[in-house]
Amino acid sequence: MSSDGVTRNVRDKIDQEGGAGAGAALAMREFNLFAAVGHDRAVHAGERVFRRGDAGELMYVIADGRVELDFGNDLATKQLGPQEFFGELGLLIGEHTRSADAVAVTDGRLVELGEEEFQRLVERDPGLVAQFLRRSITRVVLNEQSLIRQLRRRNQDLETALDNLYATTHQLNQTEELIRTDELTGLYNRRGLTLHLQECRRLGNQEAMGLVLVDCDRFKQVNDDHGHLIGDRVLQNIAGILRSVAGAEDVPCRLGGDEFCLLVSAQKREDVMRYADFVVAATRNLLLLQQQVPTICPVSVGACLVEPEQDWNDWYARADAALYEAKRQGGNRAFWIDGAGVPAT
Numbered sequence: 518m519s520s521d522g523v524t525r526n527v528r529d530k531i532d533q534e535g536g537a538g539a540g541a542a543l544a545m546r547e548f549n550l551f552a553a554v555g556h557d558r559a560v561h562a563g564e565r566v567f568r569r570g571d572a573g574e575l576m577y578v579i580a581d582g583r584v585e586l587d588f589g590n591d592l593a594t595k596q597l598g599p600q601e602f603f604g605e606l607g608l609l610i611g612e613h614t615r616s617a618d619a620v621a622v623t624d625g626r627l628v629e630l631g632e633e634e635f636q637r638l639v640e641r642d643p644g645l646v647a648q649f650l651r652r653s654i655t656r657v658v659l660n661e662q663s664l665i666r667q668l669r670r671r672n673q674d675l676e677t678a679l680d681n682l683y684a685t686t687h688q689l690n691q692t693e694e695l696i697r698t699d700e701l702t703g704l705y706n707r708r709g710l711t712l713h714l715q716e717c718r719r720l721g722n723q724e725a726m727g728l729v730l731v732d733c734d735r736f737k738q739v740n741d742d743h744g745h746l747i748g749d750r751v752l753q754n755i756a757g758i759l760r761s762v763a764g765a766e767d768v769p770c771r772l773g774g775d776e777f778c779l780l781v782s783a784q785k786r787e788d789v790m791r792y793a794d795f796v797v798a799a800t801r802n803l804l805l806l807q808q809q810v811p812t813i814c815p816v817s818v819g820a821c822l823v824e825p826e827q828d829w830n831d832w833y834a835r836a837d838a839a840l841y842e843a844k845r846q847g848g849n850r851a852f853w854i855d856g857a858g859v860p861a862t
Contacts, residue, residue: 541601541602542600542601543578543601543649544600545600547645547648547649548578550645551578552580554634554641555629556628556630556634557626557629558627559624559625560624560625560626560627563620564620566604566619567615568618569587569588569589569615569617570615572612572613572615573606573607574611574612574613575604575629575631576602576605576629576630576631577602577604577628578600578601578627578628579598579599579603579627579628581599581625581626582599582621582624582625583596583597583598583621583623584597584603585619585622586619588616591671592667595617603619608635611632696708696709697709701752701756701771702752703756703760704759704770705768705769705771706770707772709770710768710772710778710780710829714829725783725823725824725825726781726782727780727781727783727792727822728778728779728781728789728820728822728823728836729779729780729792729796729818729820729836730818730836730837730840731759731776731777731778731779731796731816731818732777732816732817732818732840733752733776733814734815734817734844734849735848736748736751736775736814747810750812751811751812751813755777755800755814758799758800759796762779762792762796762799764782767779767782768780779792785822786822786855789821789822789853790820790853793818793819793820793851796816797850797851801815801849815849816849817840817848817851817852818840818850818851819838819839819841819842819851819853819854820839820851821855823835835854838854839852840852842854
């Protein structure tokens with residue numbers, strides 16, 4: 518075998534092991550034939566030979582200098598040197614859309630070959646051209662395989678990034694839920710209620726609402742006589758009553774300690790008092806069940822209608838005035854306060 522053949526075989530094996538650059542170099546005999554047939558073209562550093570997306574009909578062989586192929590989309594660039602060729606699909610297929618930008622890295626010289634020059638190559642040495650075509654096809658296949666591997670890696674990276682994003686979003690949602698939720702009862706806490714009201718205002722919700730304020734009677738005695746675990750169970754049962762009466766648009770909340778509230782959709786006094794009376798009746802019925810360890814305690818309830826444009830503090834002050842009246846009357850009952858600040862049973 519000639520020294521040119523040995524050199525070519527070694528170079529081809531290196532190219533094939535390297536992947537995307539498989540078979541990109543011509544042997545000296547091939548190069549001399551291509552150079553003799555093609556058109557000589559001088560290029561300068563930074564000069565663009567063709568753009569990605571252009572329709573191409575020419576193939577290029579580098580006589581001197583270096584050319585970089587940039588495939589975009591975060592794919593690796595390739596640099597080619599003397600006796601290496603590129604753009605062959607434009608020649609072999611015709612009107613082939615370029616898949617890369619080709620830019621001269623240094624001053625140099627290219628050999629351009631079009632359809633006419635390729636026919637002259639076939640006429641001069643069909644065997645050598647057949648060998649070139651086989652290597653070109655192999656190169657295209659290896660390039661495609663390399664591209665597929667890169668795209669698979671990118672898809673895997675994207676899937677990993679999406680999984681991480683999902684996990685982070687889930688953690689944020691859980692954290693936000695913990696911030697909004699009372700840990701003991703699972704109801705909204707005061708912050709959750711405030712955020713809910715802010716969201717309603719942001720969405721322009723101007724529907725009439727009612728506020729039911731609930732405070733446990735003699736709850737301190739439950740804690741003192743039976744301990745805080747029993748006290749916690751009582752609070753959880755009060756929360757269960759509020760949750761059971763709340764509709765889909767209503768908001769049960771533990772404001773803190775043994776104080777609860779229920780924000781309800783309501784148009785008139787009777788709508789609000791239906792909720793308030795239910796809470797009192799439910800606790801009274803449970804108190805009738807004689808137990809050594811208490812599971813519930815009596816409650817005082819204050820209720821009022823609220824105007825959406827008013828501040829939460831105004832709502833709370835009005836319902837609290839009704840609650841105070843219920844306490845003053847001995848507790849275990851619900852009171853209403855009208856717009857003039859007058860409480861009533």
